[in-house]
Amino acid sequence: MVRGSATTTRPRHVSASKSERATTAAPSVSTQYSSDRATGWVSHLPPSWVPYVQLARLTLPAALMLIYLPTLFGVLLAAVLGEVHHHPSHSPGYTCFVLLVASFFFSNAAHVWDDLVDAPIDALVARTARRPIPRGAVSRPAALAFGVANALGAAATLAWGFPDPALAFRYAAPNILATTYYPFAKRHTNLPQLVLGFCLAWGVVMGAVAVGCEPYYYSHHHHTTASSTTTTTITTATLIPALLTLGPLTMRTPFLALHAACTLWSAIYDTIYAAEDYDHDVALGVGSLVVLCGGPRGPHTKRVLYLLLACLGGCLVVCGLSTTRTGKVGMETGVGMGMSWWYYAVAPVGATAALGAMIRDVDLEDPKSTWWWFRYGYWFVAGSIVVGLAGEVALVRGWGV
Secondary structure, eight states: OOOOOOOSSOOOOOOOOHHHHHHTSOHHHHHSSSOSOOOGGGGGSOTTTHHHHHHTTOSSSHHHHHHHHHHHHHHHHHHHTTOOOOOTTOOHHHHHHHHHHHHHHHHHHHHHHHHHHHHHHHTTSTTTTTSTTTTTSSOHHHHHHHHHHHHHHHHHHHHHHSSOHHHHHHHHHHHHHHHHHHHHHHHHOSOHHHHHHHHHHTHHHHHHHHTTOOSEEEGGGOOOTTHHHHHHHHHSOOSSOSEEEETTEEEEHHHHHHHHHHHHHHHHHHHHHHGGGHHHHHHHTOOOHHHHTTSTTSTTHHHHHHHHHHHHHHHHHHHHHTOOOOHHHHHHHTSOSOOOHHHHHHHHHHHHHHHHHHHHHOOTTOHHHHHHHHHHHHHHHHHHHHHHHHHHHHHHTTOOO
16 A cells, blocks of 8 residues: 655755666665565565565555554544543553554555555566566465455454454444555546545544444444433534534544545655656556646646645644533533644644645655655654644643643
């Protein structure tokens, strides 16, 4: 789902020609996932393990973290809403560990599936032709078995690690379908980045489910545990309605807004990364937002990225405005009216500032620049959202910030 690795020093804008850039691309791009030569900690593993590590994209934390971090956002937002209903034996640390394990297996399985579907295309692109399946280091049956094993690991984590396994599987189903479709999206549309973003952002939903909170539900299936807390939260006035109803489906606006924000976050990152593959995508007839915008040098590419950024910032603000206040602070202020100043100053402002700097400074024609931002930039965005939500949890519980 993510395409590779990165350099270790931040590059400046360069004006080299395309051929010069091709020869100076970050060595890790071709070695981490697309080479027989192992580097870093992978070099200490048995040689037969290396192709599978490459297949699962385990050599860098970016792939795993972009799946895991949204689950933490979901846990924190549920805590702000007062909707954390832990199993008596499940501590917050245990829940975060379970989500990490589930994210690990899901990430592995998703990347294997992506490489299985894309192997014919990867074989035609110089940068990906040496990935494990195209170069023959892993056979298609072996890759499929590896992917199935990881999918079973993810299912086992849902079954034994979540407080309500049936609920967990029901909520996981939409993302399983979306992830299955993702490798084919580029063949049907110029918006595969949004499909990928939806898949990665679904962690917000699963994080909430892991603590017993239902972000979206059909009214006749909605659980009524902790009903007094749920009723207070749902019926309290907010600046933006806390619930949106579409027929029998009820969606909690804060979760819907945060899910949308994370979808746009991933779409922006993958669009920047996809700029490196523009020429190959055009030649092969596959789509992307970069292709839709006319390429890295197209006048509309960065404008579209800024537009997505504005929508992302708006979604984070909506998340705050539609959130009811509970706990000590909620009682003192009459409850409702959205989150506190802390959240807005840290999460929407911090995340949009970090992404805005990335869009402004990244050189879409330089693989070194796109890789640096892809590898390191997400920490600034994730950190802003985590600190913003965690501070809000502290206020709700009366700890102060």
